[in-house]
Amino acid sequence: MGLSGRLLQMIIASGVIIFAMVAAVATTNAKPAGCPRKCGDVEIPFPFGLKETDQACYLNKVFDIFCDSGKPMIGNLPVINISIETHELHVLNTVVRDCYDWSGQRVSKNTKKLSAAQFTISNTKNQFTVLGCDTQAYLGGFQNGERYWLGCSSLCPSLNNVVSDSCSGVGCCELGFPDGLKDIWVQVQSFSNHTNVSDFNPCGYAFVVEKGKFNFSTDILRNLPYNRVPMVFDWAIGNETCKEAQKKPNFACEDKNSECFEPQNREGYQCMCKQGYKGNPYLYGGCEDINECEDPTLNNCSKMCNNTEGNYTCYCPKGYHGDGRKDGEDCSADPTAVIAIKIPIVIGVSFVVILGVSSWLFIFHKKRKLIRLKESFFRQNGGLILEQQFSKQQRSKEMAKIFTVEELKKATNNYDESRIIGQGGFGTVYKGFLLDKRIVAIKKSKTVDQNQIDQFVNEVVLLSQINHRNVVKLLGCCLETQVPLLVYEFVPKGTLFKYIHHESSASTITWETRLRIAAETAYALSYLHSAASTPIIHRDVKSSNILLDDDFTAKVSDFGTSRLVPRDQKELATVVQGTLGYLDPEYLQTNQLTEKSDVYSFGVVLVELLTGGDVLSFNRSEKERSLAMYFLSSLKEDRLFEVLENCIVEEGNEEQIKEVVELAKRCLRVKGDERPTMKEVAMELEGIRKTETHSWVSVQSNLEEAEHLLGETSHAYEQGGSSSRTVGYDSMNDQVTLALGDGR
Template sequence: MCLPVMPVQILSLVLLIFSSAPTALPANAPIAKPGCADRCGNVSIPYPFGMTPDCYLDKHFHITCNNSFSPAKPFLESSTKNVTKITLEGQLHVLKFTAHDCYDHGHRTTYNEPIFKLTKFTISNTQNKFVAVGCDTYAILHAYEGDKMYTTGCMSLCDSMDDITDGSCSGFGCCQTSIPKGVREINLTLSSYYNHTYIHGFNPCSYAFVVEESEFNFSKNYLRDLKNRKKLPLVLDWTIGNETCEVASKNMISYACKENSECYEPENGPGYRCRCFNGYEGNPYLSNGCQDINECEDPSLNRCPKHCVNIAGNYKCSCPKGYRWDSRTNGEGCVVDQLLVITLYVGIATVVTVLLVGSSWLYFGLKKRKLVRIKVKLFQQNGGLMLRQQLSGQEGTKDTVKIFTEKELQMATNNYDDSRIIGRGGYGTVYKGYLTDSRIVAIKKSKIVDQGQIEQFINEVIVLFQINHRNVVKLLGCCLETEVPLLVYEFINNGTLFEHIHKKRKETAISWDIRLRIAAETAGVLSYLHSAASTPIIHRDIKSANILLDDNYIAKVSDFGTSRLVPLDQAQFCTMVQGTLGYLDPEYMHTSQLTEKSDVYSFGVVLVELLTGKKALSFDRSEEERSLATYFLSSLEKGRLFQVLEDHLVCDGNAEQLTEVAEIARRCLNLKGEDRPSMKEVGMGLEGLRMVEKHQWVGIALNLEETESLLDERSNANEYGGSSATNAKFDSPREHVILPIDGRR
């Protein structure tokens, strides 16, 4: 309700009379407990509120009636919060002081009410507004919900009374904003920009207050007179306790909702309220407080033209025997009871229901069959028959390979919910899944699939199933019933090497010993893929983000989505250039000729990341340092190795080891692939360094020249009639060297 513009004193009186109107209840319905006063002055005090200990529910509903006023005034508990109205719908109306900031010829008068704080009830966010009045005013409201603080405010400026419109509170002379939910404490800050110096004549003050929205209608007269208005109405929301209806109803001793009432939960603040059932009215917090409404006594509550019969909570219209009440008629309302017509209606309804159920069953049955056909088509289209045929000819794969159904993976990922996403890449999205056998898996969902490469995809899946290396993320199965095939991997829960190098705090950074082991394990995987796998595999996207770590920081190489099988009779072959900038082999980028030495280059970048703690490519660095590989090689040439190493890696006794690993990285980063060592040589070199570090008591000394000799072993093989690494021919599994160090290979 909007009030007309009137003098402030009259407005105060009207608001007081309006807000003090008693709650509408049946004439004979009690509102307070038996023997308890139900009024203080002009204000009704319904239970659960009361003025003496036996008359209120608990201390939060205590009303203090101050008889020193005429008429007497009620206050909430023992505070100065003057109550003007209490409703059983959950509202408590009080009067609250306004804050003002006034200037009179350089003299400033300020009143900021102390923090308005409630112990139980909340400030209504739907019925109140935060308002500021003035032509040189800005006001800030700090609102608190438990430990949370919300800050809001508004600004009001104007140059003259001509800028202002009565009833408008949009920034000229008046501004307003809403109140957050659940607020029990507010604090106002009020000030001006120019101390009201240029608008002194018509607006010497700024005002700020939280007020009941329907009881405040802005008038330009407030710019002069609002200072005389000490208090304005404010609405509080009250509830019973802090429990939900479900919890509260289990304790019938403390449950506040009595007979013929129901419990409901308001949106603003914890707790619950009660209300009478439809057809009843009264106080739902009192025993027998909700009383039946006699709808027959009030023509506006019933639709019976003549004969009305009141029943508990409702009414009915009576008719002579042989007739029935029909509200659709415009006359008496009583029509002949045609049982045959009713039976016909029931029969029609039954037939329609049967037809609807039958057609629905037929529709969903056909739809299910269509979905089955689509799944079969996709399964065949994605190479499912080819995969089964391949698996039937592979010994030992039937027990380890599983072809999952689409339903299994939908259940595992909660229908691919966004909360299950653990990684995104250029080729697809990875979800965390929970299988029915309690296994946790990673499910890779590709974005696109090339139908012309299905046979190659199936061959790669077979090869990945056959990879049995402790440092490779194991492929557990796949799903071919979807538009794009899904791959299911074991779940590694300690993040990526990239995260541990670049996103961890310094105090949690992994040590050099662990980094060296991770490098050796990764090199061992690549050596295995290049040399010992039944069909050689080039990973093609080696980077720190594709090296996962388990709880013991054991490396697990992942993401074979761009990998390529290498024909045994080819040393190199052309492909579309794919990979990650910063890790891509420069020679591969220029020639599109893919060889195993492309993985060697990418591994060299990872090795430099482990040494320096810097990202492979960063446009935040200077142009000279943008490419980590280029900057590292330049620093080596200038003899500045220890200036680019990560600080915490250098310690007593490991300088020579760091130098030797840096030399391995330099060899891997040669621009010409033929000048790079093989991954087998790199792996042996790194394992050799680890062996020396672990068994220093043997007295083995491995200096830089000896490490270089080890890495040059294959390049010098031609002098002894051996095959050169530049020919890119792959070692057979029999030539694969297994180092007996800690049981690892």
């Protein structure tokens, strides 16, 4: 055989090999035609598939669905819908119950773990809900590989104060949670085994539920009639980026008309059909062309439309010329048809004129409506009353100002997300720049009680007059929005909490600085209790509500839960509100709020400054779960050196530390009458700052009574994982807070 013959054979052999490779690829990409795609009434689209079928029917084991008697299940959760377009998995989530009989014995399991492969819980579609009159619950999970906790409490001594369709903490409590949360578990428990409310509320409930799918009513507190609620997962493919996945043979975006996207705040990638196509991008040939000409809203043609692959074209009918597009060269009549189209032109021009006039009238009406709406909000939020109060006072540059909504929009760049410096359950705080170059913090709350507008106005007037170097200054407010906006001075270094608990920051504040911060905070609280024109009980003293300026000067902030106390009253009966771990146990049991409640909370802050420990920690034994109990137990057992922050022990100052330890112990006394006043605390701290240091003397005392009451309080927290400092949300910071009742 000649050279030409051998060359021909090689060409034929190469062609056969190429054909075989193409066929192999086509076979690999094509999914088996016999795969069942339905379980009961639920469609099971690829990449999901039924577990009992061939493995080629689903992408991998993450996406296998078990069909149990016509009910699709993923793990232990029934599936009710799977969406390819939104990449959502709708399931029925379990309601976790914590029930007790008349004697206070638990009769149901109170913890439930939910693990669904790599799927994340949708934070935009779900919320964490807790029901009960003697109930607290925790939601735990992993976010970006780290443990995450939040909690919520629901209390009510009777059904008299419970309002249907309202989840404000009385009978019902609800919270949002961050994006990217997976492998969650829910734990619900009781403060006193429901013995006080068992006749109308024997159980506590907790669950993650799809927003808008649960309506609260008082009848539910007696008995929740169902065991499951709808919930939404977000799903994606693997944990690789699009660029990484495209290099591998098992890349899931099979169709040539599909595109790869990377979801925000979670791992993996998602496939979508390109513009002009619809269908399943995870199947070979799954993205089908959309006929835009069938739907006028999908095309831009003025006259005639012709569908093409993935697109469409416009053209003009006979007797007209142009490209036929509404935004291009619309169809115009040929010269021979000019006369025939004059009438439509006149009609068109008239229509445009009418449309222009109508648009102008509409815009004018809309502006007038907006002005009236702002005036309505201004009156509704007590603006007229506030103006009258301000007019009675001698105005000065330091006094509060009523800002316009336009001023604050401009200061925050229309509330740009990049300006957010704090966010929680009660609202969001933005960093703003006023026209006079001042930097401010603008608090945008979520709700306001219209029945307490007069009290809100009085508090704004009062707080605007407080001019103490250790209290965050209220600069003014805006009343032209549905919920009033408050404007505070901006404190640059953030919270004391950050500098105590973050390892990278804790060593930057010396013992001298810590002692000064404690003294300044004490002076601020003493001023609020006794020197203000109307005494103020802060009610939420904690390290995350103490801000630090550039010189580490302390400034007490966040008066969202504070109460004004008439001078002829020693205490107020209120719904308990504050932060777990800082709450005065006497206030928690009696609902009687006094200035000594702030003293107890300040004592916990002193212990934080001394130890750097978490206020609540599940890493400690149940008896010592709260920092206050842990501290007092350490004193009794002569283990103080074990709990003190290493960096302050190494500095020496033994005598000063000893005196602060003794002062903290007195602030944490069980009975409020036995605690010092904030004025006494402030004076004692100032005296300690002036003392000389001496050798260390062991600190021991009789702490049985304090241990007993704090021990009772600690039973409210059962072991569930790592540290949990707070529960619920704080209005000024990223800190989680407990709202056991309505706020102000």
